[in-house]
Amino acid sequence: MSDHVEKGRVPALHEAFAETFPIGAAVNPATLEAAGPLIARHYNSLTAENHMKPEEIQPEEGVFTFEKADVIVGFAKKHGMRMRGHTLVWHNQTPDWVFEGKDGGPASRELLLSRMKSHIDAVVGRYRGSIYCWDVVNEAIHDKDADILLRRSRWLELVGEDYIQKAYEYAHQADPDALLFYNDYHEAVPEKREKMYTLVKNLLDRGTPIHGIGMQGHYNIYEPSIEEMRITIERFASLGLQLQITELDLPMFRNDDKRRDVTEPTEEMVEQQRVRYGEIFDLYREYKDVITGVTFWGAADDYTWLDHFPGKERRTWPMLFNDSHEPKPCFWAVVK
Template structure:
């Protein structure tokens, strides 16, 4: 019985992947996950590198694989300050007007969502809130040209493109109390204006030491209090604290793996207790053979953030997470 089957009474379990890794990871994904997210190939720059030039080849491969194996797909992402072509913001050497920006956003969103009408959950806006204490919105070309209204426009365009889709705001550091409160402020304001936002994507790029389980729980409760659905969208547990820059390890220590197992057990126990508001938990990768954390924040450093090792074998973390689930089923 795979990981997703263990959790079918709680929430959907997913993984992020790229089309060029399906040959190696495909069987593992089909066995253990019930949904798939495009790690990069649905991001704006990949889909529309130049105005009017849409390239769906890589995204199609991922979606075709998902539907062939009866997996759901999370759409990621329609609007992001990063991995977006400069053409979106430029008219010759000048910045576009707000009206031109909105027109281009609408075309992009409508075209992508029309291509994949069976995708029912979309990250519409990704990472729009600033990390700095003295700033609300992230400084970006979107916010410079249109202020907060670009967020409202994106959700309205997405809803117009597919009225049955669930539309999410997605962000990292979502459990940090100060940033959490700013995200709540943003979402509450959107809801008060009648903007069609249905959920919050808690990315979940965490590590062995933080955020605390209390901070994660407080964030879940804060977002749920708005009446929004919650999806954990990019979960991984780095073995290194953010300020730990060592790069001498060729494999994880037994102490690290034990800490990771305890941490995953604690986190999934919390998630299960909120199964009424959490719809899915998606890992930002399928196994330790590939993770973006092997290049970030320390270039070239190997990391081991998942439940499965680099040979797709279950780690102690997997055993802790699934053992509790089996006991609850008895």
């Protein structure tokens, strides 16, 4: 046991990684109010969970609702934290008006690109100097068919494949100092990993201003394997870009486990989570030269998007802190 533990002092999570990478949390104004002291003490980077997504920040054309995003940015500034921006272009949580033409039909390529640029100019421009990196494009890859690279979306349908490159060009123009990331999930699944690699390499080959890959890290206490994670890090690092884990959580259930009758985690679950979190952060430490940030998608077990996942509404206990904001066994495995 360390001296800190023996004296009853819980070390600040981000201090345990002061020589490696920032430790972040995805938050909203409600979680800042409910868990402000925990977040201020243990994290030194923030991401807006939802309040910078297109439908939240521009629900109507030209009508920007920055208030809640400003609260999060203000909290980060007050506590000396970094701020990640999430997200500018996504097929989901984007209002319908974006894709509608003036005549009620689909928007033209030119109109849609104009709207994309206006949105990016307004949002990135507002937070220039306050947000150091952006998830510019989120989840643009097709999950199923091995022969199809890009997700079928309104962006792809109405603009074409270059909508992705355009988004990075517009973001770079709006803030030349911001680091620009591509963000996606299931990154350790071999087929998805290769698609992500191909997409980003193609962008780089075309001179696109992209600086990093965001690996979401929505894992669980059983999968994927540490070896698959390692292969993914090595593969992406070969592109010469920064890597960040952007949405990390480790729920207590496998993806295909739909049980809803578990009211508290078993001792076996708690131990498996402790071991897994320890192994994962051991891996991240190995690659501290290329991993420039690790962000949890939440701050503690009392609020997580996973508890409200459609069709699986239940407690999942995916974080390092419990409902009372006390460190769990997995916390100690992470901070060593």
